[in-house]
Amino acid sequence: MAAKEFDVVVIGAGPGGYVAAIRAAQLGLKTAVVEREHMGGICLNWGCIPTKALLRSSEVFHLMHRAKEFGLSAEKIGFDLDAVVARSRGVAKQLNGGVGHLLKKNKVTVIMGSATIPAKGKVSVKTDKGTEELVAKNIIVATGARARELPGLEADGDLVWTYKHALTPKKMPKKLLVIGSGAIGIEFASFYNTLGADTTVVEVQDRILPVEDAEIAAFAKKSFVKQGIKIKEKAMVKKLDRGNGKVVAHIEMGGKTETEEFDTVISAVGIVANTGGIGLEELGVKIDRSFAVTDEYCRTGIEGLFVIGDATQGPWLAHKASHEGVMVAEFIAGGHPHPVKPETIAGCTYCHPQIASVGLTEAKAKEAGYKIKVGRFPFIGNGKAIALGEPEGMIKTVFDEKTGELLGAHMVGAEVTELIQGYVVGQKLETTEADLMETVFPHPTLSEMMHESVLDAWDRAIHI
Numbered sequence: 001m002a003a004k005e006f007d008v009v010v011i012g013a014g015p016g017g018y019v020a021a022i023r024a025a026q027l028g029l030k031t032a033v034v035e036r037e038h039m040g041g042i043c044l045n046w047g048c049i050p051t052k053a054l055l056r057s058s059e060v061f062h063l064m065h066r067a068k069e070f071g072l073s074a075e076k077i078g079f080d081l082d083a084v085v086a087r088s089r090g091v092a093k094q095l096n097g098g099v100g101h102l103l104k105k106n107k108v109t110v111i112m113g114s115a116t117i118p119a120k121g122k123v124s125v126k127t128d129k130g131t132e133e134l135v136a137k138n139i140i141v142a143t144g145a146r147a148r149e150l151p152g153l154e155a156d157g158d159l160v161w162t163y164k165h166a167l168t169p170k171k172m173p174k175k176l177l178v179i180g181s182g183a184i185g186i187e188f189a190s191f192y193n194t195l196g197a198d199t200t201v202v203e204v205q206d207r208i209l210p211v212e213d214a215e216i217a218a219f220a221k222k223s224f225v226k227q228g229i230k231i232k233e234k235a236m237v238k239k240l241d242r243g244n245g246k247v248v249a250h251i252e253m254g255g256k257t258e259t260e261e262f263d264t265v266i267s268a269v270g271i272v273a274n275t276g277g278i279g280l281e282e283l284g285v286k287i288d289r290s291f292a293v294t295d296e297y298c299r300t301g302i303e304g305l306f307v308i309g310d311a312t313q314g315p316w317l318a319h320k321a322s323h324e325g326v327m328v329a330e331f332i333a334g335g336h337p338h339p340v341k342p343e344t345i346a347g348c349t350y351c352h353p354q355i356a357s358v359g360l361t362e363a364k365a366k367e368a369g370y371k372i373k374v375g376r377f378p379f380i381g382n383g384k385a386i387a388l389g390e391p392e393g394m395i396k397t398v399f400d401e402k403t404g405e406l407l408g409a410h411m412v413g414a415e416v417t418e419l420i421q422g423y424v425v426g427q428k429l430e431t432t433e434a435d436l437m438e439t440v441f442p443h444p445t446l447s448e449m450m451h452e453s454v455l456d457a458w459d460r461a462i463h464i
C-alpha cells in the first residue's frame with residue numbers, strides 16, 4: 001500500500017498534540033494525529049483532569065464537616081472511595097470522547113497506533129492491523145512524559161504508587177508517605193489527608209513547593225501542618241523495605257537516618273520524557289536528561305521536525321503544551337507566531353489551600369538585579385473571602401520599582417487558580433502598577449485582593 005501523505009503528522013494526542021493537530025487543520029494543512037493509547041494524553045486521562053475531580057470530592061467532604069459553621073447540618077458524613085474514583089474516571093472519559101469529536105469535526109485523520117520516525121519526513125505506525133507508513137512534510141512530536149522512578153523506590157502498584165495508581169486506588173491508605181512536594185505530590189497529599197489518611201510528605205530540598213515564592217510556600221506549609229500533614233524538608237527517602245502489607249521507609253534527615261512504617265507510598269519525584277525509541281536521537285535531535293532540546297519555536301534543528309509539550313523543556317504543564325502546539329502549527333502554515341516564553345506560564349496547585357503563581361518570585365527578582373516593590377494582601381481583609389468562609393490566604397505582587405512592571409504574582413488561598421489569569425493577562429499586555437491601580441475590580445470578589453496587593457506595593461492599600 002502506498003504511503004499516505006500529509007502536510008503535518010502529529011505524534012501523540014495529549015493537550016500538545018491534539019491542539020496542534022486541530023490548529024494545523026484549521027489553517028488548511030492536511031493533518032494526521034497518531035496516538036497509541038488515549039485521546040487527551042496524560043492530562044485528560046491521568047493528570048490535570050482526574051486529579052481535579054478527586055480533589056473536588058475531598059473539598060466537598062471537607063466542607064460537609066464544616067456544615068455547622070454555615071448554619072447547616074450534615075450527619076454521618078462519609079465517603080465511598082470506589083464511587084469517588086468512578087466519578088473521576090467518568091469525568092476523564094467524558095472529556096476524552098470530546099477530544100475525538102473535535103478532531104473529527106476538524107477533519108484530522110486519527111490513527112491509533114505507536115509511531116516511530118524511521119527517516120526525516122517519514123512516520124511508521126504500528127497498529128492493530130499491521131504497519132502503516134506515512135509521509136509528512138512536517139512532524140510534530142508530542143509524546144509527553146511518564147513518572148520518574150528512582151532506584152529502590154520503584155512503584156509496584158500495591159504498596160508503592162505512581163500517580164496512575166494514586167488516581168485509581170484499590171484501598172484507602174491509612175498511613176501514607178508522599179515522596180516529593182511539587183504540584184503532583186502536594187495535590188495527592190491534600191486529597192488523601194482530607195479523606196483521613198495520616199499523611200507525611202518528604203522533600204529533599206530545603207522547603208516544600210520549591211518552585212514557589214518562599215513566603216507563599218511557608219504560608220501553605222503552615223496550613224498543611226494545621227490540617228495534620230507531617231512535613232519533612234531537607235530529607236531523602238533512601239530505601240523502602242516492602243513486606244507483609246507494609247513499607248518501612250529509611251529517611252535521611254540532618255545526617256541521621258530514621259525508619260518509619262507506612263502502608264502506602266506515593267512517589268512523585270518528577271517526570272521522564274517519552275523521547276526514546278522513536279528515532280529522534282538517530283535523526284540527530286539533542287536530548288538533555290530525556291527532554292528534547294528545541295529552540296523558541298520548538299524546532300529541533302532537523303528541518304520539519306518539532307517537539308512540543310512535556311517531551312521538551314519545561315514548564316511541564318498542559319497549557320504550555322497546547323500553546324506550543326498552536327504556535328508550531330501557525331509557524332508551519334507560514335505565520336509569524338510569538339514564541340512561548342516560559343516565564344509567562346502560570347503554575348497552579350489545586351491543594352487546599354490552592355496555590356498559583358506567574359513570573360518571578362521575590363528572590364528571583366532580586367537575583368536578577370531588580371530593585372523591587374512588593375505588595376501583600378491577606379484574605380482576612382476581603383469581604384468575599386469572609387463570606388465564603390475562606391479567610392486563609394494571601395496575594396503577593398512583585399514589581400520593578402523603576403518601571404512599575406509587574407514581575408511576578410504569587411497567591412495562596414481559595415480559588416487562586418482562577419484568579420491568577422488576571423495577572424497573566426496584565427503581564428501579557430505589559431501592564432504597569434498604574435494601569436492595575438486604575439482598574440476597577442468588581443465587588444464583592446476575591447479579585448479585589450489582586451487590586452489591594454498592587455496598591456499595597458505602593459503603600460496605598462485601603463483595607464489593611
Ligand SMILES: Cc1cc2nc3c(=O)[nH]c(=O)nc-3n(C[C@H](O)[C@H](O)[C@H](O)COP(=O)(O)OP(=O)(O)OC[C@H]3O[C@@H](n4cnc5c(N)ncnc54)[C@H](O)[C@@H]3O)c2cc1C
Nearest residue numbers: 012014015016036041042043047048115144309310317318
Ligand atoms: C497527576 C498529574 C497531575 C497534573 N496536573 C496538571 C495540572 O493541574 N495542570 C497542568 O497544566 N498540568 C498538569 N499535569 C501535567 C500535564 O498532564 C502535562 O503537562 C501534559 O499532559 C503534557 O501534554 P503533552 O501533550 O505534552 O503530553 P501527554 O499529555 O503526556 O500526551 C502524550 C501522548 O502521546 C502518546 N504517545 C507517546 N508516545 C507515542 C508514540 N510513540 N506513538 C503514539 N503515541 C504516543 C501518549 O499515549 C500520550 O497520549 C499533571 C500531570 C500529572 C501526572
